[in-house]
Amino acid sequence: MRAFTYERASTIEAAAASAASHPSTRFIAGGTNLLDLMKLEIEVPTHLIDVNGLGLDTIEKTPEGGLRIGALVRNTDLAADKTVRRDYGLLSRALLAGASGQLRNKATTAGNLLQRTRCPYFYDTNQPCNKRQPGSGCSAIEGFSRQLGIVGVSDSCIATHPSDMAIALRALDAVVETVKPDGRRHAVPIAEFHRLPGNTPHIETVLEQGEFITGVVLPAPLGGRHIYRKVRDRASYAFALISVGAVIQPDGTGRVAAGGVAHRPWRVEAADVALPQGARPATAALLADARPTEHNRFKIDLVERTLGAVIAEAKG
Amino acid sequence: MLNPTQLEISRRNLLITSAAAAAATSALPLSAAAQTSQTETELTSTVAFAVNGERRELNIDNRTTLLDALREHLHLTGTKKGCDHGQCGACTVMVGGRRVNACLTLAIMHEGDEITTIEGLGQPGNLHPMQAAFVKHDGFQCGYCTPGQICSSVAVLEEIKANIPSHVTTDLTAPASASAEEIRERMSGNICRCGAYSNIVDAITDVAGTRA
Ligand SMILES: Cc1cc2nc3c(=O)[nH]c(=O)nc-3n(C[C@H](O)[C@H](O)[C@H](O)COP(=O)(O)OP(=O)(O)OC[C@H]3O[C@@H](n4cnc5c(N)ncnc54)[C@H](O)[C@@H]3O)c2cc1C
Ligand code: SF4
Numbered sequence: 001m002r003a004f005t006y007e008r009a010s011t012i013e014a015a016a017a018s019a020a021s022h023p024s025t026r027f028i029a030g031g032t033n034l035l036d037l038m039k040l041e042i043e044v045p046t047h048l049i050d051v052n053g054l055g056l057d058t059i060e061k062t063p064e065g066g067l068r069i070g071a072l073v074r075n076t077d078l079a080a081d082k083t084v085r086r087d088y089g090l091l092s093r094a095l096l097a098g099a100s101g102q103l104r105n106k107a108t109t110a111g112n113l114l115q116r117t118r119c120p121y122f123y124d125t126n127q128p129c130n131k132r133q134p135g136s137g138c139s140a141i142e143g144f145s146r147q148l149g150i151v152g153v154s155d156s157c158i159a160t161h162p163s164d165m166a167i168a169l170r171a172l173d174a175v176v177e178t179v180k181p182d183g184r185r186h187a188v189p190i191a192e193f194h195r196l197p198g199n200t201p202h203i204e205t206v207l208e209q210g211e212f213i214t215g216v217v218l219p220a221p222l223g224g225r226h227i228y229r230k231v232r233d234r235a236s237y238a239f240a241l242i243s244v245g246a247v248i249q250p251d252g253t254g255r256v257a258a259g260g261v262a263h264r265p266w267r268v269e270a271a272d273v274a275l276p277q278g279a280r281p282a283t284a285a286l287l288a289d290a291r292p293t294e295h296n297r298f299k300i301d302l303v304e305r306t307l308g309a310v311i312a313e314a315k316g
Numbered sequence: 317m318l319n320p321t322q323l324e325i326s327r328r329n330l331l332i333t334s335a336a337a338a339a340a341t342s343a344l345p346l347s348a349a350a351q352t353s354q355t356e357t358e359l360t361s362t363v364a365f366a367v368n369g370e371r372r373e374l375n376i377d378n379r380t381t382l383l384d385a386l387r388e389h390l391h392l393t394g395t396k397k398g399c400d401h402g403q404c405g406a407c408t409v410m411v412g413g414r415r416v417n418a419c420l421t422l423a424i425m426h427e428g429d430e431i432t433t434i435e436g437l438g439q440p441g442n443l444h445p446m447q448a449a450f451v452k453h454d455g456f457q458c459g460y461c462t463p464g465q466i467c468s469s470v471a472v473l474e475e476i477k478a479n480i481p482s483h484v485t486t487d488l489t490a491p492a493s494a495s496a497e498e499i500r501e502r503m504s505g506n507i508c509r510c511g512a513y514s515n516i517v518d519a520i521t522d523v524a525g526t527r528a
């Protein structure tokens with residue numbers, strides 16, 4: 001790990017301004033992704049701003065009937081919250097399907113959204129990777145790509161976003177609230193928050209350098225059945241090969257998002273429209289532009305079968 | 317002549333020193349300039365926290381993980397380093413009663429915190445019920461993962477009591493239970509390469525039963 005200086009943030013605005021003034025600063029929340037990457041010198045900040053003293057750890061009702069979740073609410077506490085369990089079961093389920101009890105106790109809402117890919121070549125600093133080192137090439141496209149993305153991919157990068165929580169937030173149409181480095185408040189719909197890789201896979205979100213996430217807002221509850229199904233190589237404590245999150249109403253209408261397939265939580269309006277017709281047409285719409293590799297073509301069938309199981313569970 | 321303990325320590329120091337030297341050499345071209353422009357004091361911090369009820373103050377390199385602070389600075393070597401990347405659970409300790417991976421948190425982020433390690437749970441002759449249950453049920457073979465397993469399982473029973481749900485909880489609105497299935501899922505963050513899992517579940521179930 002490279003040496004760094006350390007400060008504890010006293011206010012949100014000061015934290016954002018301080019981060020903007022040093023280009024290689026990082027905020028540290030739970031630290032479970034950042035420190036992992038710093039040990040490997042994939043992240044090499046020279047200054048860390050510890051944001052754990054800022055509060056932002058509550059879950060509150062909004063006047064619109066939704067919920068405002070603080071950036072520093074731990075994944076365990078969010079999953080266990082009574083209102084979330086009752087009205088946004090999809091979010092609890094997605095959180096509980098991720099990582100381990102120890103990690104969820106530390107992991108925060110904002111840190112989870114900003115966790116970086118688990119592409120094996122991103123982690124292997126001996127291999128070219130456009131995301132880690134722009135312009136060096138992508139080892140995954142011709143390499144071992146079983147775990148990687150099939151849709152929204154580019155010739156520069158086929159990595160996936162690894163968060164389970166983000167799939168639920170995408171299906172629930174959450175909004176990410178931030179403070180810009182100049183102190184202005186800003187809100188970004190989750191649909192626009194994560195970027196596709198294009199030819200700049202190292203730029204993963206629309207956040208500016210130093211922009212600080214204060215929380216995430218959920219709209220009023222949708223009702224319906226909330227189901228999250230994650231398919232992975234072992235039954236627990238593993239990242240998704242693919243996952244399907246859905247909210248399905250008694251009449252069969254609803255919304256669906258998929259994980260493990262793209263550089264961002266993947267949701268397509270046409271797939272929501274096709275949902276009442278069943279898993280096959282909905283998956284065809286969801287993955288219409290898929291460009292899988294030889295190694296990960298299986299994910300298309302896996303999404304369809306998993307969605308089939310989700311629809312069956314919603315009816316049962 | 318060195319006794320076995322001294323030998324062990326000097327071998328370990330040797331390994332640590334040579335690993336650090338190798339890391340320093342490989343990092344040199346990029347970081348040397350940055351490091352010399354910063355004063356020594358900015359790269360270290362003072363932190364005070366309680367470990368097993370005892371106040372400890374350290375002035376340490378900012379990079380020191382809580383795990384390394386416990387093992388290398390406070391010589392509490394019960395907590396183990398397996399992977400150093402959050403993937404095995406050997407480093408599990410409790411901070412403010414909640415289990416965390418000590419390898420993925422910086423010591424300097426724990427100002428004022430109360431940390432409990434395996435040494436604090438119980439001692440020879442005064443075992444914590446969970447330690448006694450692991451002995452009774454043979455919940456280990458080599459024992460390397462055991463301190464992490466025990467800290468984790470003590471916290472798991474507290475999490476169930478606090479009605480925190482898990483991935484296998486069927487009804488999110490019903491109270492959490494301490495079934496074997498629940499315990500297996502909740503303990504998935506603790507890997508045991510010896511495969512002592514079934515006896516570990518027996519030990520935890522035993523303690524959960526006697527407490528209920
Ligand atoms: C072994 C292992 C298994 C895992 N398995 C899963 C899994 O199955 N599913 C899953 O979804 N996740 C999994 N994870 C990832 C885990 O969920 C993330 O590490 C965690 O959510 C990150 O949150 P954090 O608070 O620790 O983030 P940190 O590590 O503190 O930060 C991550 C990033 O977010 C930035 N950041 C943090 N807070 C803010 C803020 N308020 N504003 C702006 N920027 C901010 C930091 O600067 C950093 O760049 C796993 C992790 C490990 C180590
Ligand atoms: S897929 Fe993306 S993250 Fe993986 S090697 Fe290619 S560029 Fe790097």
Ligand code: FES
Pocket residue numbers: 396397398399400401402403404405406407408417418419420
């Ligand atoms: S040493 Fe911390 S999880 Fe493996």
Ligand code: FES
Pocket residue numbers: 455456457458459460461462507508509510511512
């Ligand atoms: S007892 Fe050997 S690793 Fe678990």
